[in-house]
Amino acid sequence: EAEVAQSPRYKITEKSQAVAFWCDPISGHATLYWYRQILGQGPELLVQFQDESVVDDSQLPKDRFSAERLKGVDSTLKIQPAELGDSAMYLCASSPGTRSGYEQYFGPGTRLTVT
């Protein structure tokens, strides 16, 4: 069964350093999402791509976060510089975007700890 791949699974970094996360969606899924999930809360959308274009980045802290999806396949989320409050799980999801409902398929996530 096809899965969404993410790496790394765990990342520890010091504040003010740069970090990057990678996501490879299920083949053929045009829509890709990055979420941030703080412990004890639901996922919060950071950015949504349709192919290589950003369709929603209204909640992305653009002064320090950036995301790209070159060629409309895999994607990278970057934080520079990292802050203590960025400690969270970063989830990537992809969707086939069918008319019957846009169910999302999630990767295992990257657990970020900023010290």
Added chain:
Amino acid sequence: AQSVTQLGSHVSVSEGALVLLRCNYSSSVPPYLFWYVQYPNQGLQLLLKYTSAATLVKGINGFEAEFKKSETSFHLTKPSAHMSDAAEYFCAVSPRGYQKVTFGTGTKLQVIP
């Protein structure tokens, strides 16, 4: 804006007992509704979805949910809890025609032997 409210951040049930996790949505028109499950340090997995076909939706692992427009609810149930059901459950809503999903705050299910 569409939203969901999950009643109860923690629910405990005995093994073999009925599982009932509550979700109410806010929307001017019936949206798409989803239930996801998350095990520790893992991503979310889709349990079931409502997209305007049958109001009683059956999902994986014996779970089902009923869409009740009059109550704006989409509660998740399972007749008999199993130890492996212990996880966090998220209700989510999506406006029809849009690919943005808003998640609830989650309900952590504990199953007591």
